[in-house]
Amino acid sequence: MMTKPGFTILIVDDHAHNLFTLRTLIERHLQEVRVLEARSGQEAIDLTLSHPDIDLIILDIQMPEMDGFQTARLFKLRKRTRNIPIIFLTAAFKSEEFQRQGFAVGAVDYLLKPIEDTLLINKISGYFRLIEKERTLNRTLELKVAERTRELLEARQYLENIIDHMGEALLVLDPEGRIKLTNPAACRMLGYRESDLIGMSIGDIFEEEGDEQAGAFMGLWLEALIRTGALSKIEARFIASDGRRVPILFSRTAIKDAEGRITDIICIAKDMTGYTRIDGD
Structure with missing residues (x-):
């Protein structure tokens, strides 16, 4: 039987x-x-x-x-x-x-x-x-999918925890320079809520040394990032929500797709308030 x-x-x-x-x-x-x-x-x-x-x-x-x-x-x-x-x-x-x-x-x-x-x-x-x-x-398959989903969730939570607790300000831009992701350090430094920052142009909160560079830096960034993929740290300023200028040390890195097109620009800024600049001879 x-x-x-x-x-x-x-x-x-x-x-x-x-x-x-x-x-x-x-x-x-x-x-x-x-x-x-x-x-x-x-x-x-x-x-x-x-x-x-x-x-x-x-x-x-x-x-x-x-x-x-x-x-x-x-x-x-x-x-x-x-x-x-x-x-x-x-x-x-x-x-x-x-x-x-x-x-x-x-x-x-x-x-x-x-x-x-x-x-x-x-x-x-x-x-x-x-x-x-x-x-x-x-x-x-269901067990494998569930396990993979759990692993991805843990990895995402791990990365989110790092981003949330990092001391530097993080801004992720689209190729047009609009903010698509940020972290708590950036919100504190700029005096904005996260929901206010998302969608803003980087030009609204950032300025470089020298008036001649203001307003044109995004195009210059893209040209340089396309060539090199990253730009070394520069001294610049964030424009806070109350108009204050916050001195920062700023770096940018491009993320590209398989065809070499920039999909994201990662910007990291360190607050340099209280630091003294020493010029070399």
């Missing part, structure tokens, strides 16, 4: 005797398999709506009102049931043309009555093994 726990079969036939015979055969050879019965195509459709865990459908073709082919087409049209394997059983539709029609509407098997008991049970067991392999694979 074979044991296939955790599966549900829907058997569909308009004759009660055929349903009884099929149920008895399945329950005799396959333990812990739940068997649902339907006497018509419409009843089968209704059962699939209330039982989303059906694994296999055994479907008679010759039924009144809605035959097996029509019922199978409806199963395949519905997202909930389109992937459930269907085994056709028939005593009347034996020609190759009907068999081709059965496979065309989505059947995985087309068996002719009278059916040998061992053949049918082996067929059912074979599909159960395939379903169990797919379940095992899905569980493995």
Whole structure:
């Protein structure tokens, strides 16, 4: 006796005797398999709506009102049931043309009555093994996805913790010089809330030494960053929300895509308030 726990079969036939015979055969050879019965195509459709865990459908073709082919087409049209394997059983539709029609509407098997008991049970067991392999694979993939998601979340939290606690101001700009990310140190240094800084132009909060450079530095930055990928530290000033000039030591690094286009500009500023500049001879 074979044991296939955790599966549900829907058997569909308009004759009660055929349903009884099929149920008895399945329950005799396959333990812990739940068997649902339907006497018509419409009843089968209704059962699939209330039982989303059906694994296999055994479907008679010759039924009144809605035959097996029509019922199978409806199963395949519905997202909930389109992937459930269907085994056709028939005593009347034996020609190759009907068999081709059965496979065309989505059947995985087309068996002719009278059916040998061992053949049918082996067929059912074979599909159960395939379903169990797919379940095992899905569980493995779900575990891997969950583990990867956890790792990515931990890595993100780790990086966010570093950014939040770093002493230097961090500003990430788009290629047009608009602020797209910042950190608490930058907010404290500039006197802005994070939501206020996001979207601002770097030119609104930054100035370099020399009036001739003011207003043109973004273009100069991009040209230099395209050539070198990074610019060394320079002395400059942040313009705080209250108009104060905050002396800073400022550096910029470009992040480029595979085609070499700049996607982000990372700016790091150290507050130099209280430091004394010593010029060399």
